[in-house]
Amino acid sequence: MLTxxxxxxxxxxxxxxxxxxxxxxxxxxxxxxxxxxxxxxxxFLLLIAVAYRGPGLAPDPVPHALVLxxxxxxxxxxxxxLALTRRLQAEQDDx
Amino acid sequence: xxxxxxxxxxxxxxxxxxxxxWASLATTDARRCVILFMAFGLVLAVAWGRLLAPDVALxxxxxxxxxxxxxxxxxAHGQPRPLPPESTNAPRNHGAAGVGVVLRWAVTLLCTxxxxxxxxxxxxxxxxxxxDMLPGAISENLAAxxxxxxxxxxxxxxxxYDTLLELAVLLSAVLGIFALGQANPGYQPxxxxxxxxVRWLVPVLILTAGYLLWVGAxxxxxxxxAGAMLAAAGVVLRLAGRSRIxxxxxxxLRIVMAAGVGVxxxxxxALLLLGRPxxxxxxxxxxxxxxxxxxxxxxxxxxxLVLAFLGGQPQSTGVKAAADRQCExxxxx
Numbered sequence: 001m002l003t004x005x006x007x008x009x010x011x012x013x014x015x016x017x018x019x020x021x022x023x024x025x026x027x028x029x030x031x032x033x034x035x036x037x038x039x040x041x042x043x044f045l046l047l048i049a050v051a052y053r054g055p056g057l058a059p060d061p062v063p064h065a066l067v068l069x070x071x072x073x074x075x076x077x078x079x080x081x082l083a084l085t086r087r088l089q090a091e092q093d094d095x
Numbered sequence: 096x097x098x099x100x101x102x103x104x105x106x107x108x109x110x111x112x113x114x115x116x117w118a119s120l121a122t123t124d125a126r127r128c129v130i131l132f133m134a135f136g137l138v139l140a141v142a143w144g145r146l147l148a149p150d151v152a153l154x155x156x157x158x159x160x161x162x163x164x165x166x167x168x169x170x171a172h173g174q175p176r177p178l179p180p181e182s183t184n185a186p187r188n189h190g191a192a193g194v195g196v197v198l199r200w201a202v203t204l205l206c207t208x209x210x211x212x213x214x215x216x217x218x219x220x221x222x223x224x225x226x227d228m229l230p231g232a233i234s235e236n237l238a239a240x241x242x243x244x245x246x247x248x249x250x251x252x253x254x255x256y257d258t259l260l261e262l263a264v265l266l267s268a269v270l271g272i273f274a275l276g277q278a279n280p281g282y283q284p285x286x287x288x289x290x291x292x293v294r295w296l297v298p299v300l301i302l303t304a305g306y307l308l309w310v311g312a313x314x315x316x317x318x319x320x321a322g323a324m325l326a327a328a329g330v331v332l333r334l335a336g337r338s339r340i341x342x343x344x345x346x347x348l349r350i351v352m353a354a355g356v357g358v359x360x361x362x363x364x365a366l367l368l369l370g371r372p373x374x375x376x377x378x379x380x381x382x383x384x385x386x387x388x389x390x391x392x393x394x395x396x397x398x399x400l401v402l403a404f405l406g407g408q409p410q411s412t413g414v415k416a417a418a419d420r421q422c423e424x425x426x427x428x
Contacts, residue, residue, distance in 0.1 A: 064249075083271070
């Protein structure tokens with residue numbers, strides 16, 4: 001077992017929990033979206049830590065490709081969520 | 096570097112990651128929350144570099160911190176300051192003042208339990224004997240993939256289906272944004288200093304995008320990072336108050352938006368007609384086909400991200416001119 005791998009993976013777990021707590025508890029939609037992004041970053045940290053095989057060794061490229069895909073999907077989901085938020089606020093302002 | 100100093104570096108890096116995530120979610124100021132989140136993304140990019148994932152580091156810095164940050168910051172502009180604090184709606188919904196506190200503790204406990212379970216599962220994985228089937232298979236077949244960067248090989252060849260569907264996700268997200276309303280009003284024209292910077296920055300960003308696209312075949316880079324760079328050029332132009340930000344009009348814009356999925360599908364179908372499996376490139380053509388798909392994907396990704404920043408369908412110049420003429424007719428708008 002590599003200490004580096006474990007340290008980074010455990011931090012990933014903490015970030016996932018922090019993000020989930022924020023997403024469930026925040027009243028502001030914007031902060032919920034940020035919290036979900038933080039949670040996603042925690043999952044990425046887990047995956048990249050799993051891919052790490054130690055200094056001087058090539059890491060596993062499959063989790064790297066998964067995380068790259070994940071980053072792009074996360075930004076498009078964030079953009080859609082922000083557009084929904086904007087529309088919701090516009091509807092509430094009309095009432 | 097000796098192991099002890101590296102361990103100190105790791106500890107500092109991880110502490111700042113957790114600290115920034117915590118601070119970003121604990122504040123009630125929308126702008127502060129977003130800026131701390133962007134800092135979180137940049138520190139995370141350092142962590143990707145530390146874990147030997149330079150492709151991910153580039154994407155995180157450009158997309159995770161950069162473009163997500165720009166999107167969120169633009170959204171934070173319209174938010175009340177300060178934001179409503181945590182779970183203010185809970186007591187109102189349940190009619191009792193104490194429920195909010197109980198709920199918060201229950202959720203905190205649940206999240207802690209989740210973190211503990213995840214950590215336990217991971218430690219199980221780490222302590223079991225590793226069986227490197229996938230990395231072995233990739234390094235054996237890398238020569239036939241058409242590229243020498245293993246991450247690009249996985250994205251565009253071995254797991255090309257994933258990337259095809261990811262481009263479809265991007266397209267559906269931007270269609271959803273279009274369905275929700277018009278683009279944000281533009282910004283004021285920039286002052287001379289920022290305008291001068293833009294004149295230098297935009298060509299450099301376009302050049303960097305081209306470089307990243309080309310170099311992705313054998314070194315860190317690729318369509319995602321290149322698309323993010325192109326999109327950054329669009330965002331910079333938008334911030335400088337330019338009305339034309341490099342996006343084509345109407346029909347051509349739709350073609351560019353769909354180009355990533357379209358070219359990918361056409362290549363896959365053409366290969367089927369030639370009697371090969373769907374997206375199973377012949378090794379001799381793989382490099383050229385991957386570059387073709389990546390070029391189309393880069394253009395689609397850039398257009399999608401810029402449209403996401405605009406927050407809706409841009410008014411085509413023809414329609415806008417007609418609207419302006421109409422306004423002049425009414426004379427008071």
